[in-house]
Amino acid sequence: MAEASSLVGKLETEVEIKASAGKFHHMFVERPHHVSKATPGKIQGCDLHEGDWGKVGSIVIWNYVIDGKVSVVKDRIEAVEPEKNLITFKVIEGDLMKEYKSFVITIQVTPKHGGSGSVVHWHFEYEKINEEVDHPENLLQFAVEMSKEIDEHLLTEE
DSSP states (O other): OOOGGGTEEEEEEEEEESSOHHHHHHHHHTOGGGHHHHOTTTEEEEEEEESOTTOTTOEEEEEEEETTEEEEEEEEEEEEEGGGTEEEEEEEEEGGGGTEEEEEEEEEEEEOTTSSSEEEEEEEEEEESSTTSOOSHHHHHHHHHHHHHHHHHHHHHO
16 A cells, blocks of 8 residues: 555645735635636636635635636635735535545735735645546646736736
8 A cells, every 4th residue: 555645745836926916815815706807718717605705614616627628626715814915725525626635725925025026826735545646737837827817917907
């Protein structure tokens, strides 16, 4: 039997954007249903299933397209820290759960030091169901591309 630690993983990346940290964070906390407007080729829709937008314990359903495949994920908001521009989602149902026992996504946005713009930090923590499952590099790339599209959208709103 495989060692459990080989199934547990963390992936993270940073994306530099031109928009403010607060605006980007606000998009995921207060207006996640607008993410589909910013990234129509990736996010098809986002619906509040239970609770209130941006509140811990609320359940959000995302419809998205990754690697040409239409997928769905149901998340529970685990943490919201406005002063740190941080939000954490725990995946509780959906296509990701076919390959992962657990999957947690944290998005934190920090203002760039000594200049305008921000840095979006994506952090994935997960446990694969078995060794055959790939680490979710494709999802990390998806997050990078999505960040850039949201940035463009936020800049056109100004």
